[in-house]
Amino acid sequence: MHTVRTIVCKLTPTPEQRVEIDATLKAFALACDFAAESARSLGFTNKVKVQHACYREIRETFGLSSNLAIRAIARACAALKVSAKMHSAFAPTSIDYDARIFSFHEWNWNFGLTLLSRRVKLTTKLGERQKAALKGRKPTSAVLVKRRDGAYFLHVQLTDEAPESIETKGTIGVDMGVKNLATTDDGENFSGADVDACRRKYSQARKTCQRKGTKSAKRKLKKISKREARFRANENHVISKRIVAKAKDTASAIAVEDLGGIGQRTTARKADRSRMKGWAFYQLRQFIANKALAEGIPVIPVDPRNTSRTCSECGHCEMANRKSRNEFVCKHCGFELAADWNAARNIRDRGKVMCPNVGVVDTGGRIPVETTGKPVLASPRR
Ligand SMILES: [Zn+2]
Structure with missing residues (x-):
């Protein structure tokens, strides 16, 4: 590799x-x-x-x-x-x-x-x-x-x-979202506020350009898109760097949502959905994978289904657990946590189940989770 x-x-x-x-x-x-x-x-x-x-x-x-x-x-x-x-x-x-x-x-x-x-x-x-x-x-x-x-x-x-895969002692779960671009299972947030502000700033200009449809308007549109993409790429570099550094410090593998599922995971409002599925998520995941590969840190893709509505404490899964976009309150055990944080904990636990380097898997009596595959190292960039 x-x-x-x-x-x-x-x-x-x-x-x-x-x-x-x-x-x-x-x-x-x-x-x-x-x-x-x-x-x-x-x-x-x-x-x-x-x-x-x-x-x-x-x-x-x-x-x-x-x-x-x-x-x-x-x-x-x-x-x-x-x-x-x-x-x-x-x-x-x-x-x-x-x-x-x-x-x-x-x-x-x-x-x-x-x-x-x-x-x-x-x-x-x-x-x-x-x-x-x-x-x-x-x-x-x-x-x-x-x-x-x-x-x-x-x-x-x-x-x-690529260096040999390191001996891992734990797993870091990473949840990707719109409001928080990434949240790790220890509750660290990478806010999407700046990215959102950037998007809003250009969105009006983009609308104007699209309506005009002239050649120079199209050129301007291209310029705006590129600027926005650069901004987002920079954010993604910062976030992925931080997450991989954290994994290195704690000798942990990184569990992320399996990419195929990202588009279907949420019941986001329609306006959010277009932003959800985009290349930006793919890019962030790819950046994490590339940086992890260079450090010998395994990246484990996990099934993202129900990570946002399952209780990371007792394993109870119910739509109503997700009180709002930001709040998670378990209907069964009353466990409360920020929704993204709870999802990141679920992703971590699913990653642990699949990670061969973790000796004893403590599922804490939770319901078994479906897995999407074996732990893999990210594919190298071409
Ligand atoms: Zn619970």
Whole structure:
């Protein structure tokens, strides 16, 4: 199992190098278009087959080095596999690099990249964090990116063997929600108030843009969505970091709701539902999984059904237990707790049942819970 970290490095090309990079970006995008067109007409997206069909022509037509041509074909095939609609055109904004066409020189923090006509050395502007991450490494893949403001970056991928899974002593249950983005079984809350404020702030602007429907309105809409997504991603990074740090400190596994169930779990109002199901939950869970994997912390997906209406003290399950969105009061034993906190405790207990590293499972006489699968380590990011 591997973990992949991406280090974003700012490049500082000379004016001549800029021209060369732009020409290469353009040629690469055109080559992608050409490869996609060939794949479409051939009717398959297997990169080896497509390569057989158009490799020579791509090299001759666009002047790309052999490995850049192969990367362009690979990208086109990958894009076609993802979207049935298929790309109309590739934008000249990024190029994939592998070990043969890219190198890293630690002594002066430069990168060597193959461009159209030759190999060039590009100087960088790196912070201490990036230098520390790159020190002593031999990265084997990277993506050259030109941003909208004209700045060039190299996204360097560092692949590591994931550490062995740690010996866990306990399990942390994490409940994900709207009001509280995440709640752990010890009652720690990560409020969604900031995210909600951000969403509200942009929601009016979005409505206006959608009504207008002009080209510039659509552009603005895209910008707003991106800004909001960045905000939420940042929140998710902060939360996942904190949860994984807590698991590490206490040598615990992390139990989270099984993703498939997140959309169906609640009886949320309709307005909430669209927010419930979204990618943000998937993202938070994914961030937790990625960070946990890098620390060797097992992540256990559990069946999320009824976690919000089951008493985490006596196991009694009834819809009426959930007094309101925020309050939980058990009809059977009178146990009271914040609803999210109670759910997190249930998730923890379900995780414990499934975690092989926990010696004695104390179910406390509770009703047995259904499990959704074996404890697994998160899949590595691609
Ligand atoms: Zn109870």
